[in-house]
Amino acid sequence: MRPLAEDETKAVFEKLANYIGKNVVHLVDRQDDAHCFRLHKGRVYYVSEASMRLSISVARPNLLSLGTCLGKFSKSGKFKLHITSLDYLAQYAKYKVWVKPNGEMPFLYGNHVLKAHLGRITEDTPEHQGVVVYSMNDVPLGFGVTSKSTVDTRKLDPTAIVVFHQADVGEYLRDEDTLF
Template structure:
């Protein structure tokens, strides 16, 4: 495991800022428990600094994972968030969308959020902004990017796409062999 380079850190923070905005500081500098990001085999892990320092005594070949996997870097150098980061993103989410019970299963099977399935949507959510998708009982079930702003979504027909799916908790079953 090694620390991220400046370009890797920049790409990671750009992606996270799309979902949690300036709350990135809450991830890195919690008041009593500092955390850091480390990379191992193109995967980025979010781990306590204390544990990351202890892990330096383990060889890179022997270490499989450590902490929470936030995502991975593709071969082209782009960062892709994984569903394993949902718990941390949901705590600090800037914008949210709640899905009705009849829209949960289509979303969990990998479909986008339709306007007919939107129960609530945060006020003043801009277009192409990262959102966390919740069920109506406030359980985070995934994240995505808005297709339209809040005002435009209200005027959409019921079959129009309100948010593009990026990841959902159904991936734990569909893609379990590639997540870790």
């Protein structure tokens, strides 16, 4: 487990900023306990410094994970967020989308959010912006990227895609062997 390099840190913060904007500062500057980002086996973990210091006593080959896995780097060096980061994205999300009850299951099966399933959307959401997808009961279901801005969304037909699917909580069941 090692600290992130400068280019890795930049890639992680750019991806997080796409979803939570300037609230990235709240991940680093916490009031309760200092947290940091660590890289282990290509995965980026968000962990408290106290837990990180305790993990030093475990040999690297024996250490499976520590803290919350935010995502991983692909072989080409791109950073991809995992569904395990949803708690932090939902907490600090800048833009949000709520889906109707009839649109929850299709989204949880990995489909995009259609205009017919859209319940509400945050005002002034730009095109190609990262959003957190909620149920109408304010339960975070996953996250994705908008296909159109809020203004353009109002003009779409019911079968048009509003949010491109990135990750959803159904992945805990579908991809349980690869999330580790």
